Amino acid sequence: MGNVLRDAINQKKQQLIEKLIASGVYKKDSKHLFEWTISELEKEYRFIKKMKP
Incomplete structure (x- = not known):
């Protein structure tokens, strides 16, 4: 079950x-996207999505 999650x-x-x-967006504050947590990625995506017309 753990592997599925x-x-x-x-x-x-x-x-x-x-x-x-x-x-x-490739990195922010010298931190590459693959280093981000899922929460950080979701927050940034919501921000980017909101900024686009």
Whole structure:
């Protein structure tokens, strides 16, 4: 069961990273996206999404 949850989280993180890269975000404060937590990725994606018209 633990592997299923871990895989789902990693898949969600990868999707968010791909969306952020498509929006032009690669890193912030010298921290690359793959180093971010899923919460940080979601927060940044919501912010980027809100800023787009």
